[in-house]
Amino acid sequence: DTAVSQTPKYLVTQMGNDKSIKCEQNLGHDTMYWYKQDSKKFLKIMFSYNNKELIINETVPNRFSPKSPDKAHLNLHINSLELGDSAVYFCASSQDLSGDYGYTFGSGTRLTVV
Amino acid sequence: AQRVTQPEKLLSVFKGAPVELKCNYSYSGSPELFWYVQYSRQRLQLLLRHISRESIKGFTADLNKGETSFHLKKPFAQEEDSAMYYCALSAASGSRLTFGEGTQLTVNP
Numbered sequence: 001d002t003a004v005s006q007t008p009k010y011l012v013t014q015m016g017n018d019k020s021i022k023c024e025q026n027l028g029h030d031t032m033y034w035y036k037q038d039s040k041k042f043l044k045i046m047f048s049y050n051n052k053e054l055i056i057n058e059t060v061p062n063r064f065s066p067k068s069p070d071k072a073h074l075n076l077h078i079n080s081l082e083l084g085d086s087a088v089y090f091c092a093s094s095q096d097l098s099g100d101y102g103y104t105f106g107s108g109t110r111l112t113v114v
Numbered sequence: 115a116q117r118v119t120q121p122e123k124l125l126s127v128f129k130g131a132p133v134e135l136k137c138n139y140s141y142s143g144s145p146e147l148f149w150y151v152q153y154s155r156q157r158l159q160l161l162l163r164h165i166s167r168e169s170i171k172g173f174t175a176d177l178n179k180g181e182t183s184f185h186l187k188k189p190f191a192q193e194e195d196s197a198m199y200y201c202a203l204s205a206a207s208g209s210r211l212t213f214g215e216g217t218q219l220t221v222n223p
Contacts, residue, residue: 035213042213045212102160102163106157
């Protein structure tokens with residue numbers, strides 16, 4: 001059983017389209033995150049949710065809208081995709097907000113905007 | 115504000131040689147430090163946490179508050195250690211993990 005699963009694994013789409021990435025964790029964790037890994041492999045936090053509540057929104061364009069229907073799911077919807085959105089998006093979860101026990105990451109979604 | 119710096123983007127060593135991946139941080143409070151590893155085409159995995167003072171796959175890391183460093187060390191590198199290594203910091207208040215830029219380690223035969 002995969003602890004944190006993301007779908008799809010790969011996503012190729014045209015500029016201007018709207019797309020969603022789904023994330024689910026079966027660890028019973030309270031906190032979930034979205035990170036963006038750019039072409040230089042730099043990881044930057046985008047959002048964090050704790051028990052379905054938004055905790056962090058890290059200066060991400062409002063074309064990106066996260067949704068957490070329950071604490072096991074955190075989806076990411078992106079409107080009007082731009083070339084610069086091409087990256088690998090990682091979902092992660094942690095036991096609680098402290099993150100003291102570390103994060104568990106999904107396998108990533110490689111988004112390519114053409 | 116919290117910041118993590120990994121000064122070496124690329125590091126190449128021979129099998130059996132010691133390896134040290136450098137990590138420095140800036141944070142005014144008491145941080146929690148981590149090392150994560152990403153093997154080729156795999157997800158990021160937690161390697162070790164400073165609070166548990168453990169050794170995983172022969173790697174150790176000591177938090178040096180005076181030098182604000184958390185360098186990762188292994189006395190004898192193996193080819194399977196080749197991967198991308200990220201140092202990360204979590205503030206005492208939690209809620210986010212701030213990553214360094216990563217160091218790509220290559221262990222040559």
